Amino acid sequence: xxxxxxxxxxxxxxxxxxxxxVGLSMIAGSFVYxxxxxxxxSIASETxxxxxxxxxxxxxxxxxxxxxxxxxxxxxxxRLLRFAQALVGRYRGGLGHVNVVSSLIFxxxxxxxxxxxxxxxxxxxxMMTRDGKYTASYAAAITAATATVGPIxxxxxxxxxxxxxxxxxxxxxxxxxxxxxxxxxFSMAVMNYIMARKHNFPVxxxxxxxxxxxxxxxxxxxxxxPVILLGGIYGGIMTPTEAAAVAAFYALIxxxxxxxxxxxxxxxxALLGSARSTANVxxxxxxxxxxxxxxxxxxxxxxxxxxxxHYELSRVGFLIVINLLLLALGMVLEGGAILLIxxxxxxxxxxxxxxxxxxxxxIVVVNTMIGLITPPYGLLLFITANITNQPIGRIIxxxxxxxxxxxxxxxxxxxxxxxxxxxxxLLGYQG
Amino acid sequence: xxxxxxxxxxxxxxxxxxxxxxxxxxxxAFLLQIVFRYFLNLPVGWTVEWVTIAWLWGILxxxxxxxxEAEVIRLDVLYSGLPPKGRRxxxxxxxxxxxxxxxxxxxxxxxxxxxxxxxxxxxxRIPFFWVFVIYIPFALSVVVRGLISAWVGITGAGxxxxxxxxxxxxxxx
Amino acid sequence: xxxxxLIYSDTVAENDPRxxxxxxxFGACLGDEFDFQPYFGATLFKQGTEMNAMQRxxxxxxxxxxxxxxxxxxxxxxxxxxxxxxDYDHMRAVYDSDVLKDLEAEIEAKAEVKILAYxxxxxxxxxxxxxxxxxxxxxLKGMKLRMPPGEGWQFIGTAMGATPVPVPxxxxxxxxxTGAIDxxxxxxxxxxxxxxxxxxxxxxxxxHVIAANEFTIGLDKWNSLTESQQTxxxxxxxxxxxxxxxxxxxxxxxxxxxxxxxxxDVYMPDNxxxxxxxxxxxxxxxxxxxWPEGLVDAIVAIGQ
Ligand code: NA
Ligand code: NA
Numbered sequence: 001x002x003x004x005x006x007x008x009x010x011x012x013x014x015x016x017x018x019x020x021x022v023g024l025s026m027i028a029g030s031f032v033y034x035x036x037x038x039x040x041x042s043i044a045s046e047t048x049x050x051x052x053x054x055x056x057x058x059x060x061x062x063x064x065x066x067x068x069x070x071x072x073x074x075x076x077x078x079r080l081l082r083f084a085q086a087l088v089g090r091y092r093g094g095l096g097h098v099n100v101v102s103s104l105i106f107x108x109x110x111x112x113x114x115x116x117x118x119x120x121x122x123x124x125x126x127m128m129t130r131d132g133k134y135t136a137s138y139a140a141a142i143t144a145a146t147a148t149v150g151p152i153x154x155x156x157x158x159x160x161x162x163x164x165x166x167x168x169x170x171x172x173x174x175x176x177x178x179x180x181x182x183x184x185x186f187s188m189a190v191m192n193y194i195m196a197r198k199h200n201f202p203v204x205x206x207x208x209x210x211x212x213x214x215x216x217x218x219x220x221x222x223x224x225x226p227v228i229l230l231g232g233i234y235g236g237i238m239t240p241t242e243a244a245a246v247a248a249f250y251a252l253i254x255x256x257x258x259x260x261x262x263x264x265x266x267x268x269x270a271l272l273g274s275a276r277s278t279a280n281v282x283x284x285x286x287x288x289x290x291x292x293x294x295x296x297x298x299x300x301x302x303x304x305x306x307x308x309x310h311y312e313l314s315r316v317g318f319l320i321v322i323n324l325l326l327l328a329l330g331m332v333l334e335g336g337a338i339l340l341i342x343x344x345x346x347x348x349x350x351x352x353x354x355x356x357x358x359x360x361x362x363i364v365v366v367n368t369m370i371g372l373i374t375p376p377y378g379l380l381l382f383i384t385a386n387i388t389n390q391p392i393g394r395i396i397x398x399x400x401x402x403x404x405x406x407x408x409x410x411x412x413x414x415x416x417x418x419x420x421x422x423x424x425x426l427l428g429y430q431g
Numbered sequence: 432x433x434x435x436x437x438x439x440x441x442x443x444x445x446x447x448x449x450x451x452x453x454x455x456x457x458x459x460a461f462l463l464q465i466v467f468r469y470f471l472n473l474p475v476g477w478t479v480e481w482v483t484i485a486w487l488w489g490i491l492x493x494x495x496x497x498x499x500e501a502e503v504i505r506l507d508v509l510y511s512g513l514p515p516k517g518r519r520x521x522x523x524x525x526x527x528x529x530x531x532x533x534x535x536x537x538x539x540x541x542x543x544x545x546x547x548x549x550x551x552x553x554x555x556r557i558p559f560f561w562v563f564v565i566y567i568p569f570a571l572s573v574v575v576r577g578l579i580s581a582w583v584g585i586t587g588a589g590x591x592x593x594x595x596x597x598x599x600x601x602x603x604x
Numbered sequence: 605x606x607x608x609x610l611i612y613s614d615t616v617a618e619n620d621p622r623x624x625x626x627x628x629x630f631g632a633c634l635g636d637e638f639d640f641q642p643y644f645g646a647t648l649f650k651q652g653t654e655m656n657a658m659q660r661x662x663x664x665x666x667x668x669x670x671x672x673x674x675x676x677x678x679x680x681x682x683x684x685x686x687x688x689x690x691d692y693d694h695m696r697a698v699y700d701s702d703v704l705k706d707l708e709a710e711i712e713a714k715a716e717v718k719i720l721a722y723x724x725x726x727x728x729x730x731x732x733x734x735x736x737x738x739x740x741x742x743x744l745k746g747m748k749l750r751m752p753p754g755e756g757w758q759f760i761g762t763a764m765g766a767t768p769v770p771v772p773x774x775x776x777x778x779x780x781x782t783g784a785i786d787x788x789x790x791x792x793x794x795x796x797x798x799x800x801x802x803x804x805x806x807x808x809x810x811x812h813v814i815a816a817n818e819f820t821i822g823l824d825k826w827n828s829l830t831e832s833q834q835t836x837x838x839x840x841x842x843x844x845x846x847x848x849x850x851x852x853x854x855x856x857x858x859x860x861x862x863x864x865x866x867x868x869d870v871y872m873p874d875n876x877x878x879x880x881x882x883x884x885x886x887x888x889x890x891x892x893x894x895w896p897e898g899l900v901d902a903i904v905a906i907g908q
Contacts (some may be wrong), residue, residue, distance in 0.1 A: 019510030019518070020525035021503045024573060028532040039535045041664050042543035045570075049544075049563045050650045052487045055771065059482050062454055062489070063461065065603055115602040157603045169774040195443055216746075235782055238465055239775060245461030274599070275454040276502065278486075279493025281603040284504050286490065296647040332508050335604045376508055382598035417472060428781050430799050468769070476755050476770070546660065550675045553755055 004036035005298045022337055026287030033294045043291050051289030056241060057170060060160045062278040063244035068115035070251040073262055074332040076222050077120045080105050083219035086207040093196025095128045095205030097189055103146035104185045107153040108226030113372055117147040117383045125387055133202050137394040140384035145402035146188055147380050148369035152180035155229055155247060158368060161339040162361040166347055171233050172424040176362050180420055184409045191405035221254040234427055245431035276348055281336055288340035305349040318353050319414050332372020338368050356431050358424060359417045366413055370406050373399055453489040457482045478553040491565045495572035502600045504601055522584035527600035530577030531569045540566060607639040611791040612665040615651045618644040629847040633840035658717050658822035668818040671756055676715045678894035685886055686760045686812040687879040695814045703902050716823040720841035722816040723848040731795050731807045732787025738808050739874045739880045741765030750776055752789040763885040792859040801863045808873040
């Protein structure tokens with residue numbers, strides 16, 4: 001006779017692999033666990049309802065999604081691209097660098113890699129492939145790769161999810177992502193330079209320097225958002241949760257007043273689209289919360305921590321194992337699912353290893369972002385494939401160098417904790 | 432048949448209106464909260480409570496009546512690789528399993544939700560029953576959608592759900 | 605023979621000293637007849653939902669806060685009133701007396717749970733950045749004092765004369781550092797462990813809240829025990845209360861010294877003035893609407 005817990009794990013895995021909603025599979029599995037144990041099945045619905053109701057940090061998610069969706073309806077992306085072009089278009093592989101820089105700027109305004117790729121993807125890919133300057137697959141690959149920076153630079157929805165499961169401060173997590181995000185962008189710019197030399201990519205049209213101030217001025221309202229967000233959070237004007245609402249408000253205001261590109265229809269569509277995404281990811285959150293009762297009742301996180309302690313892994317060995325595990329999971333799972341389902345099980349082990357939870361959070365989020373561009377399941381690959389009509393296989397061929405570049409950044413992020421923790425400590429983080 | 436479809440379509444759009452309105456109210460409530468606290472120096476508590484309720488309702492109501500099957504977060508590595516016949520088999524199995532589990536547990540869940548009539552929220556003093564009762568339509572919709580998905584699997588073509596086509600709706604990642 | 609299973613849920617973390625004491629002084633004390641299964645860190649049931657879980661038979665025991673009782677037994681709000689107790693000894697004397705007998709009977713009748721003990725978890729004081737010692741409610745005027753989110757907590761700040769600001773616990777340090785708030789109201793342990801003392805200059809030992817938990821068991825569970833089992837559970841609960849009291853007091857003394865060493869001016873405000881003012885504000889507010897007749901006077905009298 002298999003014990004109820006094992007049976008539950010099998011049921012959830014089978015339902016999920018067969019294509020059922022991951023969130024509903026976990027809720028259903030939790031119900032079945034309670035029934036098999038002879039407990040009150042309403043514990044699952046209670047855990048789910050109370051868990052969704054009692055979590056202030058969660059409330060940032062819908063508003064960060066809304067902020068990104070509002071930015072994507074305006075002409076913000078055009079202006080940012082124009083700015084990036086004036087800045088770095090003059091170097092070899094120019095539009096590739098423009099891609100990196102505009103992703104970096106966009107990442108300061110939105111909390112989602114998917115939203116970044118959707119918002120900028122079409123325009124930058126068009127720019128790159130016009131006149132056959134770059135192959136469509138290279139344009140798709142670099143667009144997907146650079147979008148991964150989105151949730152590393154604040155704001156960030158994945159960081160909010162991590163904050164919830166690890167009980168860390170969203171504000172410090174945001175600060176911790178800053179330098180790693182810049183490092184990732186830098187490593188991809190280097191890779192683009194190498195590829196540009198190899199394939200002899202062109203220099204972009206050179207924007208005269210005297211036009212730079214004007215272009216910067218027009219892009220300035222957009223460039224200001226990350227400053228406002230971090231200033232607001234660290235200036236004590238708003239909590240990170242409220243910052244999400246401010247980001248959405250700011251995007252709306254500059255889109256309506258300065259860029260004059262948002263109609264009521266557009267705004268309604270953004271609202272509805274964000275609400276849909278919220279409901280969808282919300283069910284995943286609900287499933288994770290519910291299932292968490294089961295793994296707690298079975299003491300799974302502690303069992304795993306004890307199991308791991310038998311291997312007597314060193315801290316370095318442990319971090320290598322964790323990174324490999326997360327990268328492997330990232331190939332087949334969504335980032336949100338990894339953060340909500342897998343990470344809570346690992347946290348006691350991480351603590352037992354004496355690894356800082358803020359540092360670990362950045363490692364986890366970087367891994368899940370790399371997961372968005374690794375086959376077979378990579379949301380950013382799907383999006384750029386849809387935009388370019390390229391087969392995913394060809395994009396994958398062009399994206400490997402960038403995955404390599406991100407791996408180099410990941411190694412530094414993993415093994416130089418001071419690099420990640422420098423900025424949070426500057427802001428008062430104790431750890 | 433055409434009439435029923437029209438009515439359902441109309442109801443679907445009204446559900447979308449309601450859902451969009453819930454998110455809009457969260458947005459406004461947060462802004463009010465900041466304005467009240469930092470500009471008028473009047474901390475208010477009902478805003479957070481309102482946002483929390485709108486979030487809970489938005490998820491369960493939205494998932495029940497607005498989110499399409501194609502947008503759902505699923506692991507479709509195996510599923511999208513199968514021919515339509517294989518998908519139909521999986522649709523039948525998963526649809527029936529989810530429908531059965533959610534249907535069977537509705538009485539117990541209802542028991543908890545009605546029990547919560549005795550507890551109230553901190554600010555608006557709303558009985559938790561009214562906050563949590565949205566779970567019941569949500570669970571019923573899971574049952575109905577599971578049955579429909581199984582029925583379509585038995586009688587018609589397998590659903591053509593691949594995340595690859597809908598990836599941009601996953602804009603929280 | 606079957607052991608008696610006792611499932612217990614707590615909001616405190618597993619590695620917190622309080623959890624260690626619970627496992628020793630209560631769990632181990634119970635002996636072979638019981639299977640005590642504690643879950644920590646609010647992982648099994650969310651904070652504030654433990655009583656419902658006990659009432660529904662899904663949980664046997666919990667360590668509750670007095671606010672958790674309010675919805676079902678409104679008169680319990682009296683025990684959450686700030687400045688109700690003068691100090692630790694006063695608080696302990698009240699809980700050891702039979703002045704709360706009627707209230708406890710009302711809890712058992714209405715909420716179907718039984719309070720076994722009231723372990724002391726510490727006193728809350730005001731810690732702030734400023735240029736003078738706050739002695740009276742008048743001095744607190746205009747101070748942005750972080751109080752835990754929630755109407756009841758916020759009103760404590762108002763009643764003391766400050767401007768309460770609800771900031772999440774994890775964001776308090778930054779908020780103090782940047783000046784978004786002037787102060788916060790945690791006790792010595794949290795002030796030390798969260799390093800709040802680094803960003804404050806003064807700590808006035810108002811002891812405005814002298815907090816005890818309600819160490820509680822579901823009434824059905826209690827009634828299912830034999831008389832000797834009940835005696836055992838009650839005895840171990842008393843044991844836990846005594847040990848946690850001693851540990852809390854020891855920790856407060858030790859950490860007070862460390863915070864003083866760090867250069868914070870730790871002093872005693874005019875607490876009599878605070879008590880008079882705050883109890884007055886409460887008596888005139890909706891928060892006293894459910895107080896049992898004469899109970900506050902009886903409690904205050906024990907302290908004289
Ligand atoms: Na970002
Ligand atoms: Na992947």
